Amino acid sequence: MIEAVGPIKRKFAPWDDPALKPFIRFENVTKRFGDFTAVDNLTLDIYEREFFALLGPSGCGKTTLMRMLAGFEQPTEGRILLDGKDLSGIPPYKRPANMMFQSYALFPHMTVEGNIAFGLKQEGMDATSIATRVAEMLELVKLEKFAKRKPHQLSGGQRQRVALARSLAKRPKVLLLDEPLGALDKKLREETQFELMDIQMELGMTFLIVTHDQEEAMTVSDRIAVMNHGVIAQIGTASEIYEQPASRYVADFVGDINLIDGKVTAVADGVATLRCDGVDATIVAEAGPGGIAVGAEASFAIRPEKVQIAMEPPPAGTPNVLAGEVWDIGYLGDISVYRVRLAGGSIVKATVANLTRIVERPITWEDKVFLTWPVDAGVILVK
Template sequence: MSQPVFAPWDDPNEKPLIRFENVTKRFGDFVAIDDLSLSIYESEFFALLGPSGCGKTTMMRMLAGFENPSAGKIELAGKNIAGIPPNKRAVNMMFQSYALFPHLSVWENIAFGLKRGDMSKADIAARVEEMLKLTRLTKFAKRKPHQISGGQRQRVALARSLAKAPKLLLLDEPLGALDKKLRQDTQFELMDIQESTGTTFVIVTHDQEEAMTVASRVAVMDEGQIIQVATPGGIYEAPNSVYVADFIGDVNIISGTVKAAGENMYHLDWVANEAPLLAASERPFSDGQEAHLAIRPEKIAISTEKPTEMKNAVQGTVLDIAYLGNLSTYHVQLAGGQVIKAQTANTRRLSRRTITWEDKVWISWSATAGVLLER
């Protein structure tokens, strides 16, 4: 039996765990969050993604209780949480610095928050053991933070944050201090832990790859506003703007004016002396409207001969080749001066390259390969 798809945001009867309703946050004259509304559901792994200063950490701090909104309201499980102090919320926050107590062992670090409640010693011990097992730290229980690696310290901080079984765990750039390989391994560990506890995770990150890997949904932010909220696949394949397309992964943007070319089909006039490009779009455009065609490099084919089947084929010259082991990216300059990236997978061992620098080549793609955007 196949598992039901996890998509509570598509179910009108689902009530969100967190609701931002027309939230604005000002610091003096500076508007950090601008009339923002957002729903996050139980058991989601939700990512707030954006450049530094876009407001994502301010949102996180409002959820944690370190800041209150200047206008609008934030609800957690249906209750307005404005004015509720951080220690009285069913919310825990894990900081980038991990903030572990250096003089306490791993075991004592995890137990610290539990000892301040009214749990019995036996219950505390059982809970700490459970957290050690969950984060695979059992054999490091007696060590001090300086005696374990950065990745293990990160897991201690996670175990401590989860020990009190919060409804919501906030993670502020939690993997920022780890090197790339460890970071990737830890992303999968985080996903496993989130899935096995069912806790709602909200992660703040400026790393697109991280957000795309771990999250059930991603909110792309800019200047205090949410530009788009969607699943990682939705953000990548169907961005709603040039900003989102450009922020996530590599993309080519070709701008011009459109005119209708049949049902859900448009011609894009993009440069003088070149045939218009054909693009499919379910979003309607009017004739003469300015539009931007966003196409991912992996959706563009490159060949020495002119392809006959493809709807869009343009000739250019190879300026640059980036060999990335599994992929090669070709930078092709077109007659109008625009540089387009085309990517091919290196499925065979490196034999002699058929296409090299300065070669005249054809790049081609289908009418459905790109997304036509208004802004």
């Protein structure tokens, strides 16, 4: 069985170790399809044993990046290094990376066993070793009973597991996962995400996953690269991306966010003051990366769960206060989402964890409320 190896994972941060060499390196890689630039002068380092996610909307270049690593596409410019070796000119069938396809791409005329053994046969492995490895893989993905079935006799989830087993069978240095869970329903997807993490830990491989699902990326990966129009918008751990978005784009793409526009009036010790005429308020918050100058147009970004909502006005001197009226309430079970309409007409979202079952006087529609947050709860981003 797979052991829980969480604690080790927490300490895992090779990207912070300057002595370590990256395992995979995209070096100034550009890929053009005719007039369209899918990947634009992109440089990216991925470390051994890392679970790395490429996150972005469709058409952002993430799949192209992965296909270049697999060898299905050639970079127009730049080069890709794997374990220090330049991959250019090496055909896909000679690369030490295996891919799990979005469509699974199982060979319909072969059994589950046949599919899993396929890569091993290409290696010229002897029959007994193949049988052992296949059995191992079937056990890993819990499909022992389905060895003799053909793909069309399996459910979607089972097929996904076969695809995974097949791509893992050769013990590749790198496993590429192209939207691997896209076809599964939510519950199965979540389960599988954790299984993927466990498998990655156990086998000690480098995983590169492409996904447009930010929750998935955040769940499984050590680091995430958020991509937009062929460039990387931000690289970081899930919490870095979430809590310290480098741009409005990242803040908006990853998770839910409130954005309030204004003008910077003061900057001191990494804390900026933003005058927001639209909502008639002054916001004090940490300045985001990239340097913020007085007078610049900027946005204040804050996650809904960081916004506190109260019926009583906060004590005087509280730094960030917005007054408004409850416009809409979404009850989601674990949390409730309040959409609060401010004086200027704009809406700010605040989520509250439903910690108790019964509340004496719940906040309800048309209640006058006050929204507050500490100075370090949000971030000011230059437009």
